[in-house]
Amino acid sequence: MQTPTTAQLRIAIEALTKLGQRLHDEAAHSVVQLPETPLGAHYARNIDLRANEQISRIQTVVTQLKNWRQELLEQADNQQKSFHGAPENSIGNSDSCCSEEMTKLEFAML
Numbered sequence: 001m002q003t004p005t006t007a008q009l010r011i012a013i014e015a016l017t018k019l020g021q022r023l024h025d026e027a028a029h030s031v032v033q034l035p036e037t038p039l040g041a042h043y044a045r046n047i048d049l050r051a052n053e054q055i056s057r058i059q060t061v062v063t064q065l066k067n068w069r070q071e072l073l074e075q076a077d078n079q080q081k082s083f084h085g086a087p088e089n090s091i092g093n094s095d096s097c098c099s100e101e102m103t104k105l106e107f108a109m110l
Helices: 006-033 038-085 097-109
Strands: none
Touching (some): 006 038
16 A cells, blocks of 8 residues: 555545534534424434544544654655755756756655
8 A cells, every 4th residue: 555645645634624524513503403402402412422522533533644744744854855965966056947856856756
């Protein structure tokens, strides 16, 4: 299995965050629709509890994905620094368009 890209992880983080918000909104809407009776209050507590459990699980996964994404970004940054810092890989003027091309090549190699 291939390691996901940081862009794929960012998309997953955004999607899960939106899912958590949608679960919250739907739970709130469901609670508002219930009658103000003891049974309605019981159902409202259950709805809130389930929604909070699901949102908590989603937030745990989002935190893990954010950490993983940050690790990948740091690895890529460290690889880029070591690549550009090595004298045997230095080619001509590193301030020219060639450095941009080398960066693209580096990411293609990842």
